[in-house]
Amino acid sequence: MYKIFTKKIIIITAVIWAIVLIGLISFLFLSSSPKAIEYFTEETKKTDQYQTKMESCLKEISPDALYGIYGIYSLRTIDDIDKNDEYYAEIEKTFHSKRGTIVDMYGDPIQEHIEMYLDPIPCTGLSDNAKRLTFTTGENGGFEFFVEELGGYTLSLQDAWYLENTDLKPVDFRNGNDGYRLVVRNEEHDREMLAKYIKTVEYGETLWSIATEHYGQGYYWPLIARANNLKQDEGIPEIFPGDELVVTPIAKLSQSQLEEIRQAFHAEDFGVSLNITNRQFNYSIDYPGRWVAQSPLTRGYDSNAKYYDSYIHEQKIIGPEYRQEYSSNNWEMSFVTVFVYDNREDKTLEEFAVYRDITDQSVIDMGHFVTEEWENGGILLTGGYYNRTQHLFFLKDKLIYDIAFSSLFSVEQTDPGIHQEMLDMIHSFKFVD
Numbered sequence: 001m002y003k004i005f006t007k008k009i010i011i012i013t014a015v016i017w018a019i020v021l022i023g024l025i026s027f028l029f030l031s032s033s034p035k036a037i038e039y040f041t042e043e044t045k046k047t048d049q050y051q052t053k054m055e056s057c058l059k060e061i062s063p064d065a066l067y068g069i070y071g072i073y074s075l076r077t078i079d080d081i082d083k084n085d086e087y088y089a090e091i092e093k094t095f096h097s098k099r100g101t102i103v104d105m106y107g108d109p110i111q112e113h114i115e116m117y118l119d120p121i122p123c124t125g126l127s128d129n130a131k132r133l134t135f136t137t138g139e140n141g142g143f144e145f146f147v148e149e150l151g152g153y154t155l156s157l158q159d160a161w162y163l164e165n166t167d168l169k170p171v172d173f174r175n176g177n178d179g180y181r182l183v184v185r186n187e188e189h190d191r192e193m194l195a196k197y198i199k200t201v202e203y204g205e206t207l208w209s210i211a212t213e214h215y216g217q218g219y220y221w222p223l224i225a226r227a228n229n230l231k232q233d234e235g236i237p238e239i240f241p242g243d244e245l246v247v248t249p250i251a252k253l254s255q256s257q258l259e260e261i262r263q264a265f266h267a268e269d270f271g272v273s274l275n276i277t278n279r280q281f282n283y284s285i286d287y288p289g290r291w292v293a294q295s296p297l298t299r300g301y302d303s304n305a306k307y308y309d310s311y312i313h314e315q316k317i318i319g320p321e322y323r324q325e326y327s328s329n330n331w332e333m334s335f336v337t338v339f340v341y342d343n344r345e346d347k348t349l350e351e352f353a354v355y356r357d358i359t360d361q362s363v364i365d366m367g368h369f370v371t372e373e374w375e376n377g378g379i380l381l382t383g384g385y386y387n388r389t390q391h392l393f394f395l396k397d398k399l400i401y402d403i404a405f406s407s408l409f410s411v412e413q414t415d416p417g418i419h420q421e422m423l424d425m426i427h428s429f430k431f432v433d
Contacts, residue, residue: 095150095173095174096146096147096148096150096173097144097145097146097147098144098145098171098173098180099142099143099144099145099180100142100143100180100181100182101140101141101142101143101180101181101182102114102116102137102141102143102182102183102184103141103181103182103183103184104183104184104185104189104190104193105164105183105185105190105193106193106248106252107183107252108193108252109140109141109142110137110141110184110189111139111140111141112137112189113136113137113138114136114137114157114158114161114184115134115135115136115157115158116134116135116136116137116143116145116155116156116157116158117132117133117134117135117155117156117157117158118132118133118135118145118147118153118154118155118171119132119153119154119156120132120149120151120152120153121151121152121153121154121170124151124152124170124172125149125150125151125152125174126149126151126152127149130149130151133145133147133153145171147173150173150174151172151173151174152170152171152172152173152174153170153171153172153173154170154171155170155171157184160186160187160188161184161185161186162184162185162186163182163183163184163185164183164184164185194246197246197247197248197249198244198245198246198247199244199245199246199247200242200243200244200245201239201240201241201242201243201244201245202241203241205239205241206236206238206239207221207224207225207230207236207237207239208221208236210224210245210247211223211224213295214247214249214250214295215250215292215293215294215295217274217292217293220292221236223248223250223253224245224246224247225237227245227246227247227248228245228246249295250292250294250295250318272288272289273286273287273288273289274286274287274288274289274291274293275287276293276315276317277432278296278313278315278338279432280298280313281313281340281399281401282431282432282433283338283401283429283430283431283432284428284429284430284431284432285315285317285336285338285425285428285429285430286424286425286428287317287336287425287428288319288421288424288425290319290320291317291318291319291320291421291425292317292318292319293315293316293317294315294316294317294318296313296314296315297313297314297315298312298313298314299312299313300312301342301344310341310342310356311339311340311341311402312340312341312342313338313339313340314337314338314339314340315337315338316335316336316337316338317335317336317337317425318333318334318335319333319334319335319336319406319418319421319422320333320334320415320418321333321334322334322406322410322411322414322415322418332388332406334405334406334411334415334418334422335404335405335406336403336404336405336406336422336425336426337403337404337405338401338402338403338429339401339402339403339404340399340400340401340402341356341399341400341402342398342399343395343398343399343400344398346398347400349371349379349393349395350364350369352393352400353369353381353391356402358381358391368383369381369383370382370383374392374427375427376427376429376430377394378392378393378394378403378426378429379392379393379394379395380392380393381393388406388407388410389404389405389406389407390404390405390406390407390408391403391404391405392405392426392429394429394431396431403426403429405422405425405426406422408422408423
């Protein structure tokens with residue numbers, strides 16, 4: 001038995017070596033053929049020419065003009081394109097324009113018309129005749145670039161305006177990234193924007209009470225202190241009647257600012273469960289201490305309001321960032337928002353979902369609009385909805401309560417901790433008649 005097994009091993013080993021030997025002989029034969037030698041020589045020559053060209057080009061380009069080293073790495077990628085291949089022929093048809101919006105530090109579109117300049121970058125496929133191109137922003141900060149020649153361009157703005165995104169890569173018209181959102185700054189404009197959020201301190205007010213009024217919780221007073229350069233060495237700074245303070249709406253704060261507050265201030269409150277009780281609409285909801293509750297927004301019923309702007313009440317609670325599923329770079333803020341809609345027309349849930357543009361009538365007709373009942377009386381939408389927002393509905397007293405939140409499935413895949421916090425929040429929603 002042992003001899004038979006050993007013989008099989010020897011045969012298998014011999015076969016493997018024979019295959020390897022045949023492959024080696026074939027490779028040597030093919031590589032020594034004139035065509036193979038010509039192919040390898042040509043490829044080596046192309047690589048050497050490309051490296052030489054890039055080294056020469058990079059000597060002509062200022063790293064500062066490309067917004068730092070990341071711009072240079074981007075340029076290395078975009079230059080290596082054969083203008084005769086099918087890929088270039090395809091992008092030649094479609095990639096001559098790019099659109100976007102310029103916004104201020106609060107994310108609001110710049111209404112002033114601003115000149116934007118594209119300067120050609122050497123060695124990116126542009127001819128020697130390529131010159132600076134000038135564009136002007138339109139309504140609501142919108143702009144559209146159009147170029148005759150595809151290649152790399154640096155972006156700059158008219159005097160006194162500058163890009164906050166200093167690490168912006170060159171604008172490359174040989175790839176399909178469209179939809180720029182550029183944050184721009186201007187000292188005079190920034191002062192005018194800040195003036196909109198000036199609050200005059202009244203008798204009896206403190207930073208804690210002002211933070212409670214504007215941010216939902218008093219322990220967010222450092223937001224106001226930092227915005228006004230108030231010293232925090234000895235605790236909450238003292239303020240006096242008549243003082244003018246910049247109080248930025250929490251909706252205008254950046255994600256990084258909110259995240260910094262969560263991590264740096266009052267970490268002991270992270271495990272505390274806070275509560276919002278709204279007596280006007282008779283509901284209550286709990287949320288974790290590390291989440292941020294915005295000031296509620298309530299307004300009258302407007303029959304002419306568009307579907308996405310027809311709510312009469314909004315209470316938004318913002319949580320930590322989570323990574324989008326199947327992506328290592330895209331992060332989103334988690335959120336739970338209580339919307340209240342006037343339902344004097346007695347819409348059914350399906351009719352409301354179509355009206356609200358949560359789903360489409362064809363989805364309902366095909367039976368893909370799927371719901372399930374929850375223990376707290378809500379109706380959870382589990383299938384047939386758009387984007388990464390999920391909904392829990394309550395129909396009560398001619399009103400529709402829509403609890404909108406980051407998709408449970410998406411959050412669960414990347415951050416089980418945030419997922420559990422959201423579940424606890426949604427389950428805590430109840431009416432307080």
